[in-house]
Amino acid sequence: MSNLLRLALVDPNDSTRESLKATLLGLESVWLEAECSRYAFFQDVLKQTNPDVGFISMDGDPDQAVDLIESISRNNPNVTLLVASSSTDGSLILRTMRAGAKEFLTQPLKPEELAAALARIHRTRFGEGQSARGCKVITVTGATGGVGVTSMAVNLGCSLAADPDHSVVLLDLDLTLGDADVFLDTVPEYTLTDVSQNVARLDFTLLRRSLTKHASGLYLLPRPVALEDALLVTPDDLSRVIGLLKATFTHLIIDASKAYNALDMLALRLSDEALMVTQLDLPCLRNVVRLMVSFERTPGLKEKTRIIVNRAGQGGASISLRKAQETLGQEVYWQVPNDFRTMIEVRNNGVPLLEQAPKAAITQSISQLAGALCGRGEADSPSEIAGRNRSWLGLWGGKSKRTAEEPDAEPSQLGG
Known part of the structure; x- marks a missing residue:
């Protein structure tokens, strides 16, 4: 380094x-x-x-x-x-x-x-421009449940950890139903509750020993085992844990819950980037609009929130990229192509995309997203995203080939 x-x-x-x-x-x-x-x-x-x-x-x-x-x-x-x-x-x-x-x-x-x-x-x-290492905090959250927040957080973390200059930790902040450990096929010895209850006595070496290291190089701090233990983690505890993780790693990925409770909002405030995972359907986009209005009450939060469209190009999608962006009032930062079969295999096998399907379009997309978040290339413009999605859609037989420019639901249906 x-x-x-x-x-x-x-x-x-x-x-x-x-x-x-x-x-x-x-x-x-x-x-x-x-x-x-x-x-x-x-x-x-x-x-x-x-x-x-x-x-x-x-x-x-x-x-x-x-x-x-x-x-x-x-x-x-x-x-x-x-x-x-x-x-x-x-x-x-x-x-x-x-x-x-x-x-x-x-x-x-x-x-x-x-x-x-x-x-x-x-x-x-x-000098100011030469950070010793610093830590980039990326909180991944979603417009609703089931849009792929954990899969995005886990695979983004593994992509970042593939760079030998990076040290990356994933914090599972879905304290009741988090399953980042399942995606990585690990059985952690310690959890966020254990670390938060002993944070005053931890040094950097003990902190690392409290984490679970995956073969990809990604470290994991999982959610508590018992449901009642989730109540033991306070905002002050979480703030100190995040402070220790920031001082120890180059990248901290936080897999937030979809409850937007006090801990989730604290993570969003402390993050450098907030990734809002959504899909191009009516319920998701309506929730994104509502959340963005709420984020305006927290200084700087809306500005650092980037919209990530997951499962782009899946058959039956009714909202186009163009109309979605008109409704949201901001551009989509990134689109990740739909590959249901690969993602099912990844989840059931407990291995990241880089191991299961390193050449797949979905793997390449998330790796490119990791690079963009690290400043190695900018996100594509909406027209470039649409063109890339058209090429992605051609990779899978039987998938709908409608493009992001086809007629779609009216933006007025999505507001409010």
């Missing part, structure tokens, strides 16, 4: 040093270059390794630590100093910052605060 922060740390306390090492090793944006147990030797370590960041735990001897910070700032000005202390004494913090520290964190460290501090250091060192 480009622009990794190379870090050396000093902490005379063995237990806190080991804990800090475990946390840092779980961060993909940082390379732990060296560690040291004595303040007196740390400057020699810096000269030998020349890291980007020097992490100083001050609790061993605060006065000696401040002297060390001042000496490093004078003799190694290219090393950015990040310090941590269990003390919140204002005078100590002021002395530390005056000595040359750039970031001050309170121990015990919160992983998300450490990640945020390192992100600030990275932006300062490499």
